[in-house]
Amino acid sequence: MIKQLRLVMMALASLAILSSCSGTQQGDSNYKDASFFSMNDAGELNRPKGFRSWVYVGTPLTPNDMNNGKAAFPEFHNVYIDPVSYDHYKKTGTWREGTILIKELVSVGSKAAVSGNGYFMGDFIGLEATIKSKKHFPNEPGNWAYFSFTNPTEGTLAETGKAFETNQCNACHNASAGDDFVFTQYYPVLSAAKNAGENVAPENTAKRAAAAGN
Numbered sequence: 540m541i542k543q544l545r546l547v548m549m550a551l552a553s554l555a556i557l558s559s560c561s562g563t564q565q566g567d568s569n570y571k572d573a574s575f576f577s578m579n580d581a582g583e584l585n586r587p588k589g590f591r592s593w594v595y596v597g598t599p600l601t602p603n604d605m606n607n608g609k610a611a612f613p614e615f616h617n618v619y620i621d622p623v624s625y626d627h628y629k630k631t632g633t634w635r636e637g638t639i640l641i642k643e644l645v646s647v648g649s650k651a652a653v654s655g656n657g658y659f660m661g662d663f664i665g666l667e668a669t670i671k672s673k674k675h676f677p678n679e680p681g682n683w684a685y686f687s688f689t690n691p692t693e694g695t696l697a698e699t700g701k702a703f704e705t706n707q708c709n710a711c712h713n714a715s716a717g718d719d720f721v722f723t724q725y726y727p728v729l730s731a732a733k734n735a736g737e738n739v740a741p742e743n744t745a746k747r748a749a750a751a752g753n
Contacts (some may be wrong), residue, residue: 568669570749575621576639576668578675583699584668584686590641593619597726600658602647615645615660618726625732629741632721632734636682638671644689665689666696671720680713681720 575593577585596618603613620628624638648661667689673682685708686700703709709720717724723733731745 558640573621574637574638575623576670579699581699582675583701584670586666586688586696586700587639587641587668590619590621590643593621593641594625594728596620596640596728597646599725600647602658614647614664615658617643619643619647620729626737628729629732629735629739630737634671634721636671636673640669640721642667642669664694668700669720672684676702680709683709683712683720685709 577714578585579585591646598617600615601610601612603610606613619641624635627633627638635724641731643663644665644667646661646664647658649659650656668686668688669683670676670686671681671683676682676684677700684702684723686702688696688698688700690697712720712722716722720731721729723729727745728741731741735741735744
């Protein structure tokens with residue numbers, strides 16, 4: 540009897556594990572409504588973890604030596620988007636409630652490599668995030684808010700971030716971003732994904748520009 544009971548308990552545990560795993564599949568309604576961020580009681584964003592496993596969007600760079608030594612953002616920006624919002628954007632061409640993009644800041648390191656001269660990544664130096672949420676930011680334009688976890692004096696990341704004032708980030712995005720406060724015009728990964736279709740892999744179907752001259 541005891542042996543049979545143990546077998547039943549093991550079977551139930553296995554079913555629970557399978558159920559938990561299935562909840563992370565694209566087609567599951569719970570996964571589609573998943574949230575990839577949380578706010579604390581003070582209204583601050585808890586620093587998201589594991590974002591490098593999300594969808595990689597791109598890495599823009601505006602270096603100092605191309606901006607008279609005073610670039611507003613002289614570092615690499617590795618940008619990631621949560622996978623549910625990426626799938627939603629493919630299907631609908633819009634950003635869902637709860638969309639979050641992470642921007643990991645990386646310094647410009649060496650400017651020479653065996654392949655030639657250029658801009659190569661150095662050290663991780665900061666982390667920022669932007670979120671679309673009518674629930675949390677009903678008074679922000681487009682319901683977008685912007686956060687930083689960078690601690691420039693200690694070289695560490697804060698565990699929470701307070702939203703920037705509207706005129707610090709939101710106003711620029713409102714005026715210049717290509718698609719609902721997101722600079723999609725600088726991210727071909729997102730441009731190719733928009734309205735591509737729920738079950739389409741844009742990386743396999745996106746058109747390629749003709750190669751530059753030799």
